Amino acid sequence: MKEIKRHLARLISLSLNSDQANYLAEQIDPRFNLHTVSGFSxxxxxxxxxxxDTIVDYFKKEEDLIKYFELMLDxxxxxxxxxxxxxKGIDxxxxxxxxxxxxxxxxxxxxLRDPFYQESINYFKSLQLIDLCSDIDYDATIENIKKHGENINEMELDWSIxxxxxxxxxxxxxxxxNLVEFLLSKQNLTGHTFNIYTCLKELAINAGKANYKHLFTRSLNYDESRDDSGYRDVLxxxxxxxxEHGDRNLVQMARESDLYYDIVFKSNPNSFSIWVCNYIPISRVEKERLITRLNLNHFDMEHAFDQGDDLNEGAGLGLNLxxxxxxxxxxxxxxIRVVFYPDATKIGFVLKRENMPATAPRSA
Known part of the structure; x- marks a missing residue:
């Protein structure tokens, strides 16, 4: 954060006069006054x-500093x-x-900050990718994973699958x-299996639904970026x-188009993170819907049951759960965090170990 503060302070001093700098800061915190905070008459x-210097010292959160830069760009x-x-000096x-x-x-x-990233240390690196796109011997695969992880103990926390x-x-x-249960058992966290597995499963279901909806909409030659009654009919x-058919036909469409998604379950000494990665284009309208939904930051049961709402990006009971x-x-x-890349969308969460007691909490 120190590096961001130093560079942003220089950017402000080179690019804005004091009135402009003060005005943008007021958009984040209406109580801010440059003269008062800096001590100038x-x-x-x-x-x-x-x-x-005054502005970057005033805002204590990195997110607020980034918001200030967004306002400058706007x-x-x-x-x-x-x-x-x-x-000046924007690059x-x-x-x-x-x-x-x-x-x-x-x-x-x-x-949008990407909290989901891979590190060089990975005790499961020899496994690389578990490809479930085709039928495999599931029992043999889980036994192979257990074999790779049999010597991992509670102190070896850096791995990803x-x-x-x-x-x-x-x-x-x-x-x-079974995979989640095994991975958590290596860290004496088996009691959290149900909660972690449920979150992972709901992310997977949401990712699959996004892929299926993209393929289904494309099969009707409809533009997903449109936000009108016609799109509602498509939904x-x-x-x-x-x-009528479950997801049987939709999964077959995904198979024929080789449209998969990835789930990453990652551990490090400070936290667990789980995210899914979709590789489909997502329109501005869908991005805005998804950001709006995730910014609710609470379990919104009433909104989750809106007619057809569970068909939108990031909507429905899954993410609320x-x-x-x-x-x-x-x-x-x-x-829940979301990050948009030109060719992919990541969505998931980070759970700090300090928030994981010996006994898993029960959701209300």
Whole structure:
């Protein structure tokens, strides 16, 4: 965060006059006043470097600093308080944010932090990828995983497992549950199996549904980016398909198109993280819907039952159930994270070990 503060302070001092800098800070915190915080008399101009340093010191959260930069981007080229805003040194700061895993999405004009990443240490690296797209010997595969992990103890916390599939069925579902139980047992956390497995399963179901809806909509030659009554009709047809045939036909469509998704279950000394990665284009409308839903940050049962709402990106009872489970662990601020890349979407959660007692909490 120190590096971000230093670079942003310089960016502010090079790009904004004191009135512009103060105005943008007020958009984040209406109580902010540059003269008051910096100690300068209202009749005196605050030097540019002082303005930059004052603002980055005032905002204690990294998210607020990123929001300030977003506001600068949004107003670049705008005439404001006597001059047109022109951001100088922007490329260096953008590269720094990328290094810190802040990913900018052009559609929603927003930076989203990617908390999901792989590290070089991985005690399961020899397994690489568990490909469930085709039928395998599930019992033999789980035994092979146990063999690879038999010498892992509670102190060896750096590992990750990636599972690739088109969709869930009874056998794949049972395999994943056994896998989660084994991985948690190596750290004396077996009591959390049900909660972790449920969250992982709901993420997988949501990822599969997103893929199926994309293929189904494409089969009707309909533009997913449209947000009109016609799209609502498509969703109703999609819902009818699931009601009449389950996901059997949709999984076959995914298989024929080789449209899979990945589940990553990762451990490190501080936390567990689970995320799914879809490899389909997602429209601006769907991104906005998903961000709005996840920003609710609470279990919204009434909204989850809105007609057809469970067919939208990131909607329905699945993600709400994950929020409810994470809430029982004390994870209430941004319990589910989403990151958009040009060719992929990641969605998942991070659960800190300090929030995992010996006995799993019960969700209300």
């Amino acid at each position: 209202p009749s005196m101009a605050v030097p540019a470097q002082v303005a930059g 107003r670049e080229g705008v005439f404001l308080f006597g001059s047109t805003i022109s951001i 260096g700061f953008r590269n720094l944010l990328l290094k810190k895993r802040w990913i900018y999405d052009q559609d929603v004009k927003q930076y 990636t599972i690739r599939l088109y969709g869930l069925d009874r056998q794949r579902d049972e395999f994943i549950r 109703e047809q999609f819902k009818k398909e699931i009601e 994950i929020m409810k489970i994470l809430d029982s662990y004390g994870v209430r601020q941004e319990p």
